[in-house]
Amino acid sequence: MPEAPLLEVAGLRAGYGAIEVLRGIDVAVGAGEIVAILGSNGAGKSTLNNVLSGLLPLAAGSIRFDGRDIAGARSETIVAAGLVQVPEGRRVFPNLSVLDNLILGSYRRGRARRAQGLERVFATFPRLAERREQRAGTLSGGEQQMLAIGRGLMAEPRLLILDEPSLGLSPLLVEEMFTLIRRLNTDGLAVVLVEQNVVQSLVIAHRAYVLENGRVALSGPAASLRADPALRRSYLGM
Amino acid sequence: MSQLPIVVPSVLNGLTTGAIYALVALGLTLIYGVLHIINFAHGSLLMLAMFGVFFLHKLAGLDPYLALLVVPPACFVAGYALQRGVIARASHGKDHNILLVTLGIAIAIENVAIYFWRSDTRTLDLSYAFDTVNLGVALVALPRVVAFAGALVVAGGLWLFMARTDLGRAIRAVAKERQGARVVGIDVEHVFAMSFAIGTACVGVAACLLMPTFYVTPQVGHSFVLIAFTVVVLGGMGSFPGALAGGLIIGVTESLCGLFLGESLGQIGIFAIFIAILLLRPSGLLGHRA
């Protein structure tokens, strides 16, 4: 891992009301890395993402992004700093056109680079270009996922958190999704990837963390986790 | 055919009243669309704005149309502060609480108004109040023509604002997907307050356009808001074009029923149309099916 990580989380605790979901999480993401976050349903992966994005308050711990303390900062500030989440369940604006959804992706960015950003997203997802005037709510599930990612890219992230981007996609689209993530990363984007497709995520990720009961149960280079007997047993059924 | 000479002016008058209904309803529907609550304070804010216009004229000699430069911006600021400072704080984000808080505000404002201004009816005496404009088919009172044009300009401006500006897009986004809005860095609380502010500014415009021909009392908001609620439901909850069309339809209906059934029965037609349209289109004229 690089010397000064882009994102550094230490001793993070958070939950909902009296229920503690995250019980002391340490995670780091280096610039240019793809880091996979794995864990069974309800392990707290989305909770972690939402705390990082400033959507949920944290009870304890520290979050440093790009050298700044962002623990407890407002989501607007965090997006402006370049930490952007593509949330679970897409959360596109169903009543807005594809174009308006993308424009809102750049809400915290200057208008100057907007046209350039749109061009890039449309080049990445030609499907969205064809449907730019269509209401997002009438897009297919796969198209909505593309839109959610495109909207995230419009925010000019330095670190992109993808929460189950392949959920509900056909096998062919899942394949495309992983190719895309790798390409974005090659272009310099750091990625946190939460996925149910454990094998594929471990193929493209540099490192991975496995969450269990609100703690990091296992972590290390993706290649060695892929060979880890405990992980193979609990997640891959082997 | 022989009735044409009286029907045409009646329709025109109905359209001008309807435009004001539409304006009040636009504010209401905007607030409903974003905050998902019926703002019970809407009528009291209209009343306050009308008193504002009244006293600006009485005490400072300001013409109601010039008050357009003062009253709507003041309403905007008051609306923002009311939402951010009182409603959001007191309701802790729970929709049913917001409803009760706005009801409480309405009652408070109205009682303060009654305390200060009694239930007296106040009107402005303006030189141009009885001027008419010849529209070819009929003569219409000048203030009514101004009110109609003003309401359409505001409706059009609002539509452009919502369609073309980032804040307009953000308001539409927050209306349907708050979590998604937060994820792209929209300050949702600010958008709530801006929606409330713009909705209240609409009422400020309505007050300026109304005062040349209308009276003000502490209870004046009731009739407008009852009709505006009807318009909002009729047009489709949260729909802008629906509020505009609904306002005009209600205005004309009221005017024609008044003409044929007598003044006191004018409002019966409103509710007949209301029920008829909802039977045919349960989600309103231009509302989206839930």
Ligand SMILES: Nc1ncnc2c1ncn2[C@@H]1O[C@H](COP(=O)(O)OP(=O)(O)OP(=O)(O)O)[C@@H](O)[C@H]1O
């Ligand atoms: N809004 C909420 N209120 C109360 N509890 C919640 C809330 N959201 C999540 N939880 C609980 O927190 C725990 C962690 O949920 P989280 O969504 O973070 O899991 P996850 O790892 O993302 O799971 P999945 O793989 O199914 O998406 C779960 O037990 C869940 O029931």
Ligand SMILES: [Mg+2]
């Ligand atoms: Mg999840």
